[in-house]
Amino acid sequence: MYKSIVIGTGPxxxxxxxxxxxxxxxxxxxxxxxxxxxxxxxxxxxxxxGFPQGIMGPELMDNMRQQAERFGAEFKSAWVESVDFxxxxxxxxxxxxxxxxxxxxxxxxxxxxxxxxxxxxxxxxGRGVSTCATCDGFFFRGxxxxxxxxxxxxxxxxxxxxxxxxSVTVVNRRxxxxxxxxxxxxxxxxxxxxxxxxxxxxxVVTSETGVKGLKVRNNxxxxxxxxxxxxxxxxIGHTPNTGFLGNQITTDxxxxxxxxxxxxxxxxxxxxxxxxxxxxxxxxxxxxxxxGCMAAMDCEKYLxxxxxxxxSETLNK
Numbered sequence: 001m002y003k004s005i006v007i008g009t010g011p012x013x014x015x016x017x018x019x020x021x022x023x024x025x026x027x028x029x030x031x032x033x034x035x036x037x038x039x040x041x042x043x044x045x046x047x048x049x050g051f052p053q054g055i056m057g058p059e060l061m062d063n064m065r066q067q068a069e070r071f072g073a074e075f076k077s078a079w080v081e082s083v084d085f086x087x088x089x090x091x092x093x094x095x096x097x098x099x100x101x102x103x104x105x106x107x108x109x110x111x112x113x114x115x116x117x118x119x120x121x122x123x124x125x126g127r128g129v130s131t132c133a134t135c136d137g138f139f140f141r142g143x144x145x146x147x148x149x150x151x152x153x154x155x156x157x158x159x160x161x162x163x164x165x166x167s168v169t170v171v172n173r174r175x176x177x178x179x180x181x182x183x184x185x186x187x188x189x190x191x192x193x194x195x196x197x198x199x200x201x202x203x204v205v206t207s208e209t210g211v212k213g214l215k216v217r218n219n220x221x222x223x224x225x226x227x228x229x230x231x232x233x234x235x236i237g238h239t240p241n242t243g244f245l246g247n248q249i250t251t252d253x254x255x256x257x258x259x260x261x262x263x264x265x266x267x268x269x270x271x272x273x274x275x276x277x278x279x280x281x282x283x284x285x286x287x288x289x290x291x292g293c294m295a296a297m298d299c300e301k302y303l304x305x306x307x308x309x310x311x312s313e314t315l316n317k
Contacts, residue, residue, distance in 0.1 A: 002028045004299055005092055005102040007080050008241070011285045012275025013108035014064035015292030016299075020106075021071035023300050028102075029068070030094060031077045032109065046138065048285050060285075085248045085268045088306075104270045104303055106295045107249070107257065109241035111276040111283070115234055116148065120204030128211030129204060129232050133157040134284065137164045140231040146171055146214050148201055149235035155183040157235045162192040169194045169227055171201060171216060196227055204232055240277050249273070256280050264295040270306065272298050 004020050006013050006029045013029060020027040046054040069075065076097065084091035089101040113131035115121055121129055130136040133147075137160060145165040147158040150172035158168045170187070175198045177184055187193050199216040205226060206212055213228040240255040250258045250267040257273040259265055264272040274295035275288040 001089060001101045002026070002103070003303060004028075004104045004106060005030065005090075005100060006106045006108060007083075007092070008032055008107065008109035008275070008277070009061070009065070010108060010110050010275055010288060011061075011064065012110070012277075012288040012292035012295070013106070014061065014068055015289040016106050016108060016274060016296040017068035017073040018064070018071060019293055019296030020299065021068055021073040023296070024072070025300065025303070027073050027106075028100070029073055029075045030080055030092070031075055032079060044139075045135075045285065047135070080244050082244055082246060083248065085271055088270060090270065103306070104299050105272070106264075106299055107242075107245070107266075107271065107273045107277055108275045108288075108292060108295070109244075109277050110288075111238040111240040111256070111279075113234065113238050114236045116201055116236070118201055118203055120206055121232075121234070124204055124206060124211060124232075128206070128230060129234065131234050131238075132283070133160045133233055133235075136231075136233075137161050140164050142166050143230040144228060145169070145231040145233060146227060146229040147233045147235055148172075148214075149237075150174060150177040150179060151235070151237065152179045152183045153237060154235035155179045155187040157233055158193050159187055159190055161233065162190055165192065165231075167192055167194060169196055169229065171196045171199050171214060171227065173200045173219065174198065238276070238283070242277060252280070254280075264291055264298050270302055272302075 003025045004027045006017050006027050009031050017027050017029045044054045045057050045060055078097055079095040081095055082093045089103055090105050092100045141164045145161050145168045147154055148171045158170050161168050198219045202217050203215040205215050211230055213226045214232055215224055215226050217224050242255050257278040259273055259278050264274050266273050272295040274291035276283050
């Protein structure tokens with residue numbers, strides 16, 4: 001029996017763990033298959049407060065983990081297969097550990113960026129390939145950039161990247177864009193944005209110095225061509241990591257967890273959500289950390305009046 005189990009790490013889960021541990025709630029953190037979350041796949045993080053010279057993503061996550069461990073948080077590298085929130089204590093089924101019981105649960109499993117699955121893509125993430133313009137746009141100042149996608153997110157990323165890039169080429173496999181009219185109009189009015197529509201991405205092409213461009217296929221002629229660029233931003237959406245919940249938590253139509261406005265409370269009392277798994281708008285390390293703090297404080301307040309297990313003997317040991 002645990003007072004609280006945190007499912008997932010990243011800035012949200014680790015911040016929640018720090019606050020829970022400092023409150024003497026001795027949380028168990030289930031790290032999943034990618035401890036530290038998406039930041040472990042990035043290189044330098046320059047927009048996280050407190051690091052004027054920047055910090056490497058994996059180092060930032062490791063520092064947060066050590067901070068949580070210092071206050072007594074327990075970590076397990078495992079995969080949560082399923083949960084049962086029908087009654088308290090809640091049941092969390094963990095691969096290799098069996099069924100764990102918890103008086104409260106914080107879900108911080110994040111959202112995974114969608115990728116194309118083409119050659120040269122995954123192996124160059126953080127080395128010229130990115131899924132976050134806000135995170136990485138600064139590194140491409142004065143360079144040519146490609147944005148792949150045709151929705152609102154792609155238009156927003158392309159417009160944002162023109163602040164840094166010498167030019168931005170939007171690549172979309174269809175002739176028409178899915179983005180709203182206002183977003184399309186805004187992008188089309190930007191002189192720095194060029195268009196390569198009705199093109200299917202085939203391969204991210206690299207050289208010894210990094211990304212060289214994107215090979216695309218003209219869907220009308222079948223011919224392949226290389227669009228030169230030093231950065232490729234994939235903007236085809238994100239998938240929240242909520243499949244293991246088995247529809248027990250209320251989500252929006254795309255799977256993001258819905259929380260009570262101004263809190264991290266889900267539809268089930270005692271279950272909280274923080275970070276990108278409930279954030280469809282900001283998706284930044286600092287905002288995720290902030291909601292992790294909120295989740296821990298919401299959880300602590302909840303447990304004050306809803307303990308189902310006498311912890312006095314355990315705490316006195």
